[in-house]
Amino acid sequence: xxxxxxxxxxxxxxxxxxxxxxxxxxxxxxxxxxxxxxxxxxxxxxxxxxxxxxxxxxxxxxxxxxxxxxxxxxxxxxxxxxxxxxxxxxxxxxxxxxxxxxxxxxxxxxxxxxxxxxxxxxxxxxxxxxxxxxxxxxxxxxxxxxxxxxxxxxxxxxxxxxxxxxxxxxxxxxxxxxxxxxxxxxxxxxxxxxxxxxxxxxxxxxxxxxxxxxxxxxxxxxxxxxxxxxxxxxxxxxxxxxxxxxxxxxxxxxxxxxxxxxxxxxxxxxxxxxxxxxxxxxxxxxxxxxxxxxxxxxxxxxxxxxxxxxxxxxxxxxxxxxxxxxxxxxxxxxxxxxxxxxxxxxxxxxxxxxxxxxxxxxxxxxxxxxxxxxxxxxxxxxxxxxxxxxxxxxxxxxxxxxxxxxxxxxxxxxxxxxxxxxxxxxxxxxxxxxxxxxxxxxxxxxxxxxxxxxxxxxxxxxxxxxxxxxxxxxxxxxxxxxxxxxxxxxxxxxxxxxxxxxxxxxxxxxxxxxxxxxxxxxxxxxxxxxx
Numbered sequence: 001x002x003x004x005x006x007x008x009x010x011x012x013x014x015x016x017x018x019x020x021x022x023x024x025x026x027x028x029x030x031x032x033x034x035x036x037x038x039x040x041x042x043x044x045x046x047x048x049x050x051x052x053x054x055x056x057x058x059x060x061x062x063x064x065x066x067x068x069x070x071x072x073x074x075x076x077x078x079x080x081x082x083x084x085x086x087x088x089x090x091x092x093x094x095x096x097x098x099x100x101x102x103x104x105x106x107x108x109x110x111x112x113x114x115x116x117x118x119x120x121x122x123x124x125x126x127x128x129x130x131x132x133x134x135x136x137x138x139x140x141x142x143x144x145x146x147x148x149x150x151x152x153x154x155x156x157x158x159x160x161x162x163x164x165x166x167x168x169x170x171x172x173x174x175x176x177x178x179x180x181x182x183x184x185x186x187x188x189x190x191x192x193x194x195x196x197x198x199x200x201x202x203x204x205x206x207x208x209x210x211x212x213x214x215x216x217x218x219x220x221x222x223x224x225x226x227x228x229x230x231x232x233x234x235x236x237x238x239x240x241x242x243x244x245x246x247x248x249x250x251x252x253x254x255x256x257x258x259x260x261x262x263x264x265x266x267x268x269x270x271x272x273x274x275x276x277x278x279x280x281x282x283x284x285x286x287x288x289x290x291x292x293x294x295x296x297x298x299x300x301x302x303x304x305x306x307x308x309x310x311x312x313x314x315x316x317x318x319x320x321x322x323x324x325x326x327x328x329x330x331x332x333x334x335x336x337x338x339x340x341x342x343x344x345x346x347x348x349x350x351x352x353x354x355x356x357x358x359x360x361x362x363x364x365x366x367x368x369x370x371x372x373x374x375x376x377x378x379x380x381x382x383x384x385x386x387x388x389x390x391x392x393x394x395x396x397x398x399x400x401x402x403x404x405x406x407x408x409x410x411x412x413x414x415x416x417x418x419x420x421x422x423x424x425x426x427x428x429x430x431x432x433x434x435x436x437x438x439x440x441x442x443x444x445x446x447x448x449x450x451x452x453x454x455x456x457x458x459x460x461x462x463x464x465x466x467x468x469x470x471x472x473x474x475x476x477x478x479x480x481x482x483x484x485x486x487x488x489x490x491x492x493x494x495x496x497x498x499x500x501x502x503x504x505x506x507x508x509x510x511x512x513x514x515x516x517x518x519x520x521x522x523x524x525x526x527x528x529x530x531x
Contacts, residue, residue, distance in 0.1 A: 072235045074254075078185055078212035079229030082260035084201050084219070086269040087304075087480060093191050093201055093220070093314075095213060099171035099183040101136070102161045105129075105153055108180050129153040132178050136163070139170055187213045189220075191315040196273050199325040200265070200306055200425065200478060203314035217323050219263065219479075220314075222426040226482055229260030261490075262483040266302035271295060275305040283309035292327035294461040294476075301465060301474030301495065303423070306458070328423065331431040331454035336391045338450030340463060342400045343388055343512060345411045348505040351402045354385045354512050360395040367441030371397060371449070389515030393449045400448035408448065409436045414500040415463045415473065417455060422475045422495065431455040467513075471506035472497040 084093040112125040123131065133153060137146035144163040152162035161184075171183035189204045202218015204227075212231065215221035233255040275293050283291035288309075295305040310322040324330075346352050361379045363372040373393050387395030400408060413419070418433030431454045434443060446452035458476060466473035475495040482490045501509075 072237055074233060074235050076211065077232035077234050077255075077257045078187060079231050079257040080259040081187060081189070081204070081213050081229065082227040082262040082483075085262060085264045085483070086197075086267050086272075087265065087302075088268070089264075090193075090269050092193050092197055092265070092267075092269060093189065093204075095187045095189055097168055098165040098186040098188055099168050100161055100165055100186050101163045101171065101174065102159065102182050102184055103153055103180065104159055105155050106158050108153065111180075128180075132181060135177060136174055136181070139174055140164075140166060185211070189213055189315070191313070193269055193273075194315070195311045195313045196269055196276065197265075197267055198311050198314050199308050199323075199327075200267065201314065203319060203323070218325070218426065219424070222424065223263055223479075226263060227260040229485075230258040232257030259485040261485065264480040264483060264489070266297075266304065266478055266480050267306070268304045272305045272307065276307040276311065279307050280309045290326065292457040294327055294458050296461050296465045296476055298465055298468035299474070301462075301476045301497075302480070303476050303478045306425075306478070325425060325427065327457040328425045329427040329429050329456070331429050331456050331459075333451060333453070334455050334460055335450040336393075337460055337463075338453070338455075339388065339391065339396050339448065340467065340509065340513075341408065341412055341415055342396050342403060342448045343384075344467065344501045344505055344509050345403045345407055346384070346399045347508050348411075348501045349403060349407065352384045352399055354383065354508060356384045357381050358384065358387060358395050358398060360387065360392055360398065362394070364394045364397050366397060366401070366445035369442040369445045371445055385512045385515045388512050396448055397445065400444065405439065405444045406436070408444070411500070412447075414498060415466060416459055416475075416498075417453065417463075421458055421462055423458065423477060424479045428458075429456055431459055466498075466500045467506050467509050469497075469506070470503040471499060471501040473500050474498075 080097070081095040083091055083095070086092055108129065109125040112123070112128045115122045116124050129150065133146045133149035136149045137144060140163060143166065149162060152160050165186050165188065168183075175181050175183050187206060189206075191198070191201070191203075198218075200219060202215060202220040204213050204215040204220040204224075206212070207214045212228070215224040215227065220227070235254050275295060279291050279293045291309040293305070293307050294303065296303060306325075306327055308322075308324075308326050312319045312322045347354075352358075358381070359379050360373075360382050362377050363370050365371075371393050374391070382390065382392060382395055384395075384399065386392075387399070412433060418431060420428050420430045433453045434447075443452060462473060462476055465476075474497045477492065477495060479492050481492050484490065500506075
């Protein structure tokens with residue numbers, strides 16, 4: 001008989017009781033081990049659950065974004081750059097759209113061979129590449145050879161550009177037939193007038209790092225924020241196993257680009273052409289080191305032409321050294337043209353009249369300096385008009401001493417000396433006019449005759465513009481306005497004029513200046529060739 005009870009198994013055999021007990025220590029150890037296993041399972045489930053909550057809840061958005069980033073590539077759509085126009089609407093600079101073909105030779109090989117393995121009727125990778133090269137060479141006849149395309153497609157490379165920059169319609173024709181070929185946007189800056197106005201406009205070029213045209217010098221550079229517009233955004237699928245190789249034909253627009261505004265200049269391109277060539281010819285004929293010329297509208301201060309004898313072609317592959325604009329950036333010691341300040345100040349303050357006769361000696365002493373005229377002479381009776389016409393240093397200094405250094409200095413500032421004109425051209429120099437507090441006794445022997453100070457050709461033109469404009473100096477400007485992509489023109493505000501002398505004084509000085517160019521017997525001025 002066998003029975004189980006009290007944790008023991010017993011059996012009766014004859015008259016003798018035989019039995020075996022299970023040790024309580026074994027049962028307790030088994031229970032502990034089972035509890036530990038259960039505890040570990042619970043901890044594992046809690047950790048897994050927490051991780052699941054973290055991944056699907058807290059980190060869900062970030063992980064989704066990272067996954068999306070791996071699957072697609074976001075890129076910019078370059079905005080169309082604005083143009084430059086002259087005052088009559090003639091285009092001086094504009095951008096044309098082009099495309100650059102590219103391919104992923106390795107991907108093309110892998111995918112085409114997989115297709116061929118599934119369907120042997122489809123071409124192999126090598127056959128496909130030869131088909132593509134033959135077609136591209138046909139579409140771009142004369143622009144690229146079939147061998148050039150084959151060389152690119154058979155490269156052991158993940159990415160390669162090939163061929164020249166081409167018309168977008170031809171690129172579309174190629175990529176629609178063969179999606180394995182991609183095309184990338186390019187823009188080319190065109191300057192139809194060549195070097196006309198190049199020192200004003202400057203130059204721009206394609207930047208591979210930004211994938212758009214950027215202004216490098218001149219107004220192309222300083223007006224870049226206006227011309228550039230706002231880039232759009234496009235996305236394309238990314239090749240498997242790569243974070244930067246896009247699949248041709250998968251591009252799609254996310255946000256369109258906003259074109260830049262065009263800039264209308266005050267320049268007359270026909271006059272600019274004439275002035276540039278006449279200046280270059282005259283500088284060469286005279287054997288001068290260099291030359292600059294500025295043509296201003298006397299009433300508005302608008303620049304009709306601004307030229308230097310040396311310039312460059314902004315559309316050429318290499319620009320050469322003459323990319324600056326000395327008429328604006330390089331001051332010089334003006335000499336006798338500066339005598340107009342003394343003339344205007346003396347007339348304005350009633351010190352002399354045009355017909356006032358001065359007994360002009362051969363030289364004059366100012367402080368410790370002796371100044372003479374450009375020609376030898378004894379004491380001469382010269383009218384004040386004659387002093388200006390003969391460009392007499394001595395006569396000018398005689399009148400300047402009566403005007404006085406303080407009034408002369410104030411008038412020089414009204415004429416714009418020692419300060420920038422504010423024209424929109426980059427790199428403008430203010431020239432130099434010594435501060436009144438720094439003048440020595442001999443300083444006033446130099447300044448009235450145009451020595452000891454400097455100015456740009458643009459500043460000098462501004463001085464004479466004030467005399468031509470009845471005594472009001474209008475700061476020069478070269479930008480008329482901006483034309484927005486919708487055709488709306490935004491005019492630039494006209495600068496406020498500065499009253500330098502009275503209208504009567506300006507009229508009198510204009511009449512006196514005619515004596516400089518007259519060629520009558522006994523009354524020959526210093527510049528009759530200007531007539």
